[in-house]
Amino acid sequence: MSLLSPQTRVTLKDLLHLAWPVVLARIGIMTMGLTDAIVVGNYASEQLAFHALAWAPTSIVVTTAVGLMLGVQVMTARMLGEGRRHDVGAVLRRGVVFALQIALVSTVLLIALGPWGLRHMGLENGLAEGASPALIIFSLSMPFYLLSATGQFFIEALGRPKLSMAAIWVANIVNLLLNLVLVPDLLGIGLNGAVASAWATFGARAALAIFPLVYILRLPEARALGLFDKPQPDPETARDQIKVGLGAGSSYFIEVGAFAAMTFFAGQLGAVETSAWAIVLNISAIVFMVPMGLSSATAVLVGRAYGAGDGRGVMRAGLAGIGVVAVLATVIALFVWPTAHLLTQAYNRDPALIAVAAPALALATLFFVADAIQVVAAQANRAGGDVWWPTIMHFVAYTAIMMPLGWFLAHRIGVNGLTWAVIIASLVSATLLTGRFVRVARRLKVMPA
Secondary structure: OOOOOHHHHHHHHHHHHHHHHHHHHHHHHHHHHHHHHHHHHHHOHHHHHHHHHHHHHHHHHHHHHHHHOHHHHHHHHHHHHOOOHHHHHHHHHHHHHHHHHHHHHHHHHHHHHHHHHHHOOOOOOOHHHHHHHHHHHHHHOHHHHHHHHHHHHHHHHOOOHHHHHHHHHHHHHHHHHHHHHHOOOOOOOOOOHHHHHHHHHHHHHHHHHHHHHHHHHOOOOOOOOOOOOOOOOOHHHHHHHHHHHHHHHHHHHHHHHHHHHHHHHHHHHOHHHHHHHHHHHHHHHHHHHHHHHHHHHHHHHHHHHHHOOOHHHHHHHHHHHHHHHHHHHHHHHHHHHHHHHHHHHOOOOOHHHHHHHHHHHHHHHHHHHHHHHHHHHHHHHHHOOOOHHHHHHHHHHHHHHHHHHHHHHHHHHOHHHHHHHHHHHHHHHHHHHHHHHHHHHHHHHOOOO
16 A cells, blocks of 8 residues: 555545544543543542442443444445445434344343442452442433434444534533532532432433434435435345444453453452552543544445445555554554653542552553554454454453453552553454454455445
């Protein structure tokens, strides 16, 4: 792929045009979590531990469910690439139905099993009891979050991600205001700390669910996109949509489940270690939103090329995404590394907490680039029709390698041990997934359109 070729320049231009609002939207999603953590952490460090442990199991379900909805984005892009604009309405309608079904099941399971699971994790005394109420409230906001994610994926696939970005930042304002009022219990309603912050998240997600869906229904070309028509039977497209969602959801479940396990390993060490790991994970997750946004933009371009039968376009789009994200992640790592001490102080100024969190965050910059490459490569593979190999590779890297290594190292060198496990797993994942994409794209290049 030559940077001098006109096709490559056009691909990079399209990627960056689509990526920057998607990146800002993904950063906006994580900023809501950052706001919660900073406000709760400055209120009380113990409440930050409650918040982190409540968020860990709900994040597994939320992220998995969002992965299940990724079929909306990929199939919408493919339909547009094939010239089937009227059929994208059916993709969205299926996505909304799936979102509501998944949300209902997930909410019930989280409320029924989440507190029980926390009590049987071997956590330090009091942590499970403090985290359980917030976990239940996070669970209740699932339907709002999945509906908003479905709408955002559809809008991004249409090539109009700026509305999604704006909606998320409006929701951030709602979340910040609610946190500032509820966490210190300024209204005197008897709620504070992690529980109050969970209610702020509930309110922000409810606001976020409204804007994208209203915008979609008011699109001038809504009828041309088939949004108001009863979908015609299309079992093949429906199967592909479900297959892409299952593949992405499985990968997300594996990855976020492994990271949640790392939080529980930190919980076995103590409240300070749990809070320190929460800070490292929160900042790393915000950084991860940059490659996450680029992965969505890359998937849209790869999906369009795949739908049009353009194998060379698939290769160009995928490698452009991987190259751009590697550069951006390197720049971010070079910024975070020397400022780790200052960044951790934004959450809490407890010297004991900073002494654990700051070195671990500086060490975490070693996995930023590899983690960025692996998520873009995984999405490029799925958009190029390779659904299950990314899931298998995520299982190898994050379940078979990171989890046992994290437990072993955590009980020997503390939070830094958890960080080393992530570094090793990310390197393995990035290597496997990039190699897989190149192989898939080469095979597509020799296939007829």
